[in-house]
Amino acid sequence: MISFGMSEEQELIRDTLREFANEAMRPIARDCDETAQIPQDFLDSIWQLGLTNTQIAEQYGGGGEERSPVTNAILLEELGFGDVALAIAATAPNAFVNAIVDHGTEEQKQALLPLFCGDSFQVASLAVLEHGPLADPAAPLTKAEPKGDDGFVLTGRKSWVVFGDRASHFLVFARNNGGVDAFIVPSDAEGLSIGEPEKNVGLRGLTTVSIELKRVAVGPEAKLGGAQGGDVRAILDASRAAHSAILVGACRGILEFCVPYTKDRVAFDEPIAKKQSIAFRLAEMHIEVEAMRWMTWKTASHVSQGHEDATKQAHLTRQYVSEKAMWIADNGIQVFGGHGFIREYPVEMWFRNVRTLTVLEALAGV
Amino acid sequence: MISFGMSEEQELIRDTLREFANEAMRPIARDCDETAQIPQDFLDSIWQLGLTNTQIAEQYGGGGEERSPVTNAILLEELGFGDVALAIAATAPNAFVNAIVDHGTEEQKQALLPLFCGDSFQVASLAVLEHGPLADPAAPLTKAEPKGDDGFVLTGRKSWVVFGDRASHFLVFARNNGGVDAFIVPSDAEGLSIGEPEKNVGLRGLTTVSIELKRVAVGPEAKLGGAQGGDVRAILDASRAAHSAILVGACRGILEFCVPYTKDRVAFDEPIAKKQSIAFRLAEMHIEVEAMRWMTWKTASHVSQGHEDATKQAHLTRQYVSEKAMWIADNGIQVFGGHGFIREYPVEMWFRNVRTLTVLEALAGV
């Protein structure tokens, strides 16, 4: 049944996070960008909101609230509205936790989920992306050599690992027998080395690192989902929905910031908002923010239902949302003219953040 | 030396053809479209202009004037401004003649060129295109079986053969030993059958047909360029320059037709030209007509010089010009609103013609 009807709970969550975004994220976003760090205070405060632990089942120590990817998409839109780098930082543990919840064996759940039910910010990271032109997260160069009962030996290099400097575990995507599997690797595994923080054009506040795996041996139980493996495609699909949701929020933020500026800014004797080239661009931004949101909701819904078209939907949504989000961010600068180019205004930062997130995958999940 | 300087002769040719376009083409274009035919009078009058015969060398009976592809591009822009279907009809013999001049053996020139030096309209046609999705003119399915000294046997089906119903010869592109060659085939060759006129969305006045080759035997002398073959890539490159030039003219025509309309048409108390959404669109059309023209000139110039980048330039130009021409034709309709959709105004016809020409190749040459 086609329905866009939010539940009361979803509306409540949206409102709560919207307030949080305005009060706890917007004010610190520029500082995080310039100083290339996120205050521990912020991570603590987001942890108090319980985005991670409340949705882990009670038997593993969590809140046991039902986790709906659609609800998470609604929530991520608000966080993305606050700040993209902070949104990813805030929900970084979820990408890992969700993968375990959805695809882990009972043993993996028991071993890992309780780590995320404590009182303080705890993170483990997806290690999916790699360097090199046209790098495809679904076709990693990192490889896993099966060693029978001894498990696997992992070799390769992963980049853009969020909070890789403080993660307890990594979920490493690697080629295995022609397919792709994900492996749970503790950060202190022998042969695993963690690089210096990477420098990216956007999301400068967010720490990402490269990790190098030199013949890292893991047991057979390290493979996500056990013998039959986890559905790595589904993890990537979920990540696409999550990134899209964050981008919807970021773009809504850009539009909302443009509106009052264009009404105030005068050129040729009238507010620039009265010029169709500006007014129509705002209309176009609004049209696309709406379209992006419904694409994202549909993808999240399909992912959550394991719909046969989930991968297709995630593919189309990622393609569409990336293109439109970048169009909006780029035009945000143009609407502001010279002010769009200087760091006194946030639009240039949003441009960098959007461009960065649109080319990365698997930093966040729903 | 980079130069955009037209010679006096080029300016004269441009002015002459511009007048011809306004006086002999514009007035009959809609009628040709509705009745699906081009009057013989028109073909006769264009023949009198000598577009074909003047540039054939004197030794073959022609005018012996130097043929510059850049000059031809200038000329085709004006004809395209007049009407796309008529422009192709007018220069249809040239595509064939140019191929013989540029790539034919001495024997081929002696045998064929004199045919085009008479007093009345004479046509032979390129047979390049084929039906089927993603059909690629450079990779035809029609094949030539080499039979040693006996020549070749041609088998296949060609479509969109301009004036195929009255052509004396066809230049048939066919696979030959992994490569592609062009073969001169008389229209009365055994095994060659000519189909009914095709129905296309645009260029409705222009007769195109399919021809079927059922084991058509031709001698070794039928192969363009003799033993070493002709450069079929160069023929396609030249065709891309020619089509682009016609499209530049068509698009300039659309823009020039929009300008007075937008100044006359009133909505919300002022001419729609004063609305930035319209005014900026006209500006964009002008920008693109300019860009398309210089791309076309550069390609024609490179093709004429046998420049190493000629194929690349032709590829980029075709891609660019197709996209922008279609954008302009589509927006021509939008600027006219409801009037753009009815056949009382020419913009809907221009839309169909432009869309048709942008997906076809090798109807014209420079």
Added chain:
Amino acid sequence: MIDFTLTENDKARLAHIYAQGEFVRQFAREADENEAELPPEILPGAEEFLTSLSHPGAPGPEDTQGAAMMTLNTIAAFWGDYSLRPKQPGGGGLGNAALAAAGSDDQKAKWSHLTLSMAITEPGCGSDPSRVETSAVLDEETDEWVINGEKIFVTTGIRAQGVVLWATIDKSAGRAGIKSFLVEKSAPGFSVPGKEKKLGIRSDDTAVYLFKDCRIPRGNLLGGDESIPKASSGGFRGVMKTFNMTRPLTAAMGLGLAKAALDFAREELEKAGVIVQYGAGTAQQSAAAERFTRLEALYEAAELTTLRATWLAGDAKPNNMESSVCKAHAGSAVRAITQGLVDLLGPMGISREHLIEKWMRDCRITDIYEGTGEIQRLIIARGLLDYTRADLK
């Protein structure tokens, strides 16, 4: 609950319409070439066929509801062909949507079995309805409205049995004076002097209407409200709100054609060995596949904005912005999709051997009628900026 899955019943009902659409397609080329509507009676078995089309089974409580389902039905019907539209006996015209949105219960009961066209545009006014010159003057003696004026671009104007007409009852009141009236074809002084030749939807007649001292009963004013509010937009808003349903349905019509083009292109690409690798990166994708998925994504997005607008209407929520959003979005999308697919397929795309060139022509009207894309963007921008019509035009 937010959900985007069709129930089995939804699917069955839609499959029914798609099957009928496929049946109708065999007549599509002929109708286009002849520029004439196919009378329903020439369709073999049309009687049963049309009835079942109009009543594809009732939805259960778990099924997709009313307005959103109407969007999907419309897409399915137009996927068949544009020429299917006027084949529906009674209803199905744009005027019917206006009647449904703005008519009184009595009026609905009286006229909804008729096919009603909608007449807004005049020779001197395109997308600016405030320039309407057609007048309606009340003759108190006979209790009749006397209508004078000319309307152009009246879709389904020949076949329609009546029209929802925009006319001003007080030109000095500007937009507030504009009202809509229901005029049956039989009304004295109503003539149809001409029919437009068009780029597309050639099987659908587009008429010119002339009203010369045309008299209709007083009760034919839609909604029955004869007052002219002082605020400049009050009365007009009543007229405009009929657009909140016609806009999404117009969008849906275009989307049906675009979907037909996508399905055709997908099949042809597969014949050429092009298979879309969903989920794969750029390195694994062919140029043709990537171009196709871009257009497919555009379709998905436009369909969702349209569903959103109608879902709100079905939920009795305001959808003024949303109906303009979906109309603007679908209007651009169907242009890009059909023109892009013709380009992608290459030469075969422009041949009248296939229907895709026709779908490209047909759906070009989507961004023009029922308010151009430019008008929709004006409406959206005003909403965003909290500007009046005078502030931004």
Added chain:
Amino acid sequence: MIDFTLTENDKARLAHIYAQGEFVRQFAREADENEAELPPEILPGAEEFLTSLSHPGAPGPEDTQGAAMMTLNTIAAFWGDYSLRPKQPGGGGLGNAALAAAGSDDQKAKWSHLTLSMAITEPGCGSDPSRVETSAVLDEETDEWVINGEKIFVTTGIRAQGVVLWATIDKSAGRAGIKSFLVEKSAPGFSVPGKEKKLGIRSDDTAVYLFKDCRIPRGNLLGGDESIPKASSGGFRGVMKTFNMTRPLTAAMGLGLAKAALDFAREELEKAGVIVQYGAGTAQQSAAAERFTRLEALYEAAELTTLRATWLAGDAKPNNMESSVCKAHAGSAVRAITQGLVDLLGPMGISREHLIEKWMRDCRITDIYEGTGEIQRLIIARGLLDYTRADLK
């Protein structure tokens, strides 16, 4: 004769600049991260290098001439890096182009060895120069202009030795009252209180200029014409015509960066096994190759419109429309090219390990300074429609 081939001498001169550009690139990242200009003297061998850069050999009569060659030189220099620009000793600033276009011979002789910035924008005026508030009042007693006002977004504003400044000599005259003046940094009352932090061209300083009773000699009015024409645009046109050379060169700067990005991406794609098949149909092309060629074609088109505008200038033909055409075209093109390539390359594109993300940031200014893309389109539309500034704004 129409020709698009570089002579051997053209190629040699350009190769020289490209080689120097390649050398400069090693400092590009550092200059970006430190947001400071690299003083020329820190470059090893900079003395000789810079001299040779300024004089890359004289063109022969068969070679590409003056202004068109300047475009290619600029593209080559910026292909190296944006931070190369202010490294040229003397000249090279936007004000220098203004001096060349509008200065008297005496003025050119006196000042062209200085690096001159150009100051137009004020806090209250962006792309609308008629709102200039900075005033110049003639003190007849001392024969000096007295200047008061504030300018922002002054490119190369810190390093420049002087500025070409826009100020009004009669506010009541509107645009006709606006004149340009040459002010050296040493002028009393001229201060540089701040420097902007920016998205890109971070190695290039962008300053705030303050003028408080700043006095300059009467002869510093550019072109020397103190009259205010009655027609509203005469005097202003003199100021505006300096744009007819600065606009194409600004376009060329952006194109140099875009070309660098294209060359980098082509190499990286080849590493990933993506080879562009020029001449091949869609079926033979990979998605990555097609995306690349689209951006490459866009570059080609923008380079040609820019060459066209400067070729006209070099031929002493009017190029007002053409300089707006190339600025508008290149402004959009470089956005699309660099952002599209970053997208195409994937994750590596956003890493500061490579320069492509910097080129994307740097060239984002192209569509903003020296008149935004919107202003250029206004100018073009006015030209097409034969509208005045009052008719279309």
